Amino acid sequence: MISRNTTTLLKRLSPTLRIAMPNSHLYAHHGSPFKRTESTQSLISLNRNPFKITVIGSGNWGTTIAKVVAENTQHFPHLFQKDVNMWVFQEKIDGENLTDIINTKHQNVKYLPNIDLPENLIANPDLLDSIKGADILVFNVPHQFLPKIVESLKGQVKPWVRAISCLKGFEVGKKGVQLLSSYITDELGIQCGALSGANLAPEVAKEHWSETTVAYQLPKDYKGEGLDVDHKVLKALFHRPYFHVNVIDDVAGISIAGALKNVVALGCGFVEGLGWGNNASAAIQRIGLGEIIKFGQTFFPESRVQTYYQESAGVADLITTCSGGRNVKVAKHMAKTKKNAFEAEKELLNGQSAQGIITCKEVHEWLYTCEMTDEFPLFEVVYQIVYNNFPMEGLPEMIEELGPIEE
Numbered sequence: 056m057i058s059r060n061t062t063t064l065l066k067r068l069s070p071t072l073r074i075a076m077p078n079s080h081l082y083a084h085h086g087s088p089f090k091r092t093e094s095t096q097s098l099i100s101l102n103r104n105p106f107k108i109t110v111i112g113s114g115n116w117g118t119t120i121a122k123v124v125a126e127n128t129q130h131f132p133h134l135f136q137k138d139v140n141m142w143v144f145q146e147k148i149d150g151e152n153l154t155d156i157i158n159t160k161h162q163n164v165k166y167l168p169n170i171d172l173p174e175n176l177i178a179n180p181d182l183l184d185s186i187k188g189a190d191i192l193v194f195n196v197p198h199q200f201l202p203k204i205v206e207s208l209k210g211q212v213k214p215w216v217r218a219i220s221c222l223k224g225f226e227v228g229k230k231g232v233q234l235l236s237s238y239i240t241d242e243l244g245i246q247c248g249a250l251s252g253a254n255l256a257p258e259v260a261k262e263h264w265s266e267t268t269v270a271y272q273l274p275k276d277y278k279g280e281g282l283d284v285d286h287k288v289l290k291a292l293f294h295r296p297y298f299h300v301n302v303i304d305d306v307a308g309i310s311i312a313g314a315l316k317n318v319v320a321l322g323c324g325f326v327e328g329l330g331w332g333n334n335a336s337a338a339i340q341r342i343g344l345g346e347i348i349k350f351g352q353t354f355f356p357e358s359r360v361q362t363y364y365q366e367s368a369g370v371a372d373l374i375t376t377c378s379g380g381r382n383v384k385v386a387k388h389m390a391k392t393k394k395n396a397f398e399a400e401k402e403l404l405n406g407q408s409a410q411g412i413i414t415c416k417e418v419h420e421w422l423y424t425c426e427m428t429d430e431f432p433l434f435e436v437v438y439q440i441v442y443n444n445f446p447m448e449g450l451p452e453m454i455e456e457l458g459p460i461e462e
């Protein structure tokens with residue numbers, strides 16, 4: 056039996072689906088067949104000037120998210136100022152500034168080639184100039200570069216500015232292991248949420264459907280609906296017909312999942328590169344998921360276990376990363392060529408970053424400090440392979456030896 060609602064939906068969608076399904080970008084702008092919830096965007100009315108957005112970062116994901124945001128600022132002029140600044144770490148491409156290429160050709164030819172960017176996305180090489188007047192900062196750089204960026208921004212950001220971190224990683228330092236959103240909050244004194252999900256940038260950039268999770272907690276100085284950033288505003292900012300956003304509160308859960316899946320992906324790449332096949336990869340993902348949840352429960356008890364399986368950030372991100380992400384590619388290359396992680400990253404990624412390489416070290420250092428490396432055998436063996444030439448073939452024994460995950 057098909058309900059009346061389903062029949063109506065099928066009637067409405069069938070012409071679109073028949074014509075457009077093989078090439079999703081064709082229907083992406085004509086209403087979404089994948090809508091989960093009613094749109095709330097048009098219901099929001101602001102009692103203030105539209106929000107001004109700056110994206111800090113212009114790599115593979117940085118540029119993709121900037122594209123998403125710039126499309127939405129065009130779409131919701133009552134909510135957002137149309138022009139979106141994107142801070143670019145300047146470099147020359149065949150003698151020309153990357154920013155000039157982006158602003159004239161409207162493509163990021165190095166980090167997101169062959170993808171047209173909206174003309175209201177403005178590349179800016181000057182970090183402080185790029186954030187002038189911004190109400191919302193979207194951080195999106197490989198996380199090893201964040202401390203320097205944050206250092207340059209210190210004292211330059213007004214306390215009412217809000218931020219979202221799209222980074223996947225941790226900050227390990229004097230304060231122990233920190234979420235990057237908390238690090239941004241602590242260093243800059245601004246409220247910061249996170250965006251994380253099963254999101255391989257090249258697929259999102261081509262407007263192939265995917266889901267993501269945004270997590271944000273209202274700050275103590277929240278000014279109220281229509282005056283400040285909240286879940287509805289964030290949904291309007293990031294949701295696209297091809298990029299479905301669910302907004303929740305669990306910043307820790309989505310951030311932990313996003314950071315640690317990169318370490319698990321290296322493990323998958325090793326066993327795949329050794330030619331061990333799908334069963335071995337599935338085993339790594341199973342063990343990895345257990346360690347991710349245990350890490351969250353141990354060090355960030357405020358994170359919710361449900362987030363890992365209910366949200367795109369979690370199991371779904373683990374699956375997509377372990378299927379086609381950069382970390383898995385780098386690790387496979389290491390297994391096949393016997394190159395080290397940094398050589399493999401350089402050879403394969405043309406300036407992009409496989410964040411698992413740094414994250415596994417940070418996680419090891421933290422677990423070592425806590426005398427808990429044995430309790431996270433997969434994370435530990437990945438670290439030992441990357442940094443101490445531990446033989447990949449010994450991975451199953453090492454996991455076994457260090458012991459099963461406690462309940």
Ligand SMILES: NC(=O)c1ccc[n+]([C@@H]2O[C@H](COP(=O)([O-])OP(=O)(O)OC[C@H]3O[C@@H](n4cnc5c(N)ncnc54)[C@H](O)[C@@H]3O)[C@@H](O)[C@H]2O)c1
Binds near residue numbers: 112118166195222224
């Ligand atoms: N690419 C993806 O598919 C994807 C998807 C989801 C999340 N992420 C996460 O998003 C974050 C950003 O990743 P990305 O893919 O945009 O970056 P990337 O891996 O493409 O890295 C390249 C970027 O790093 C910049 N860079 C190089 N040296 C720098 C320096 N010294 N200082 C500042 N910037 C410098 C380059 O200019 C370029 O913008 C990472 O945490 C990543 O894990 C990536």
Ligand SMILES: O=P(O)(O)OC[C@H](O)CO
Binds near residue numbers: 254372381409
């Ligand atoms: O290509 P990776 O391995 O950095 O993964 C990209 C995204 O995080 C997948 O969601």
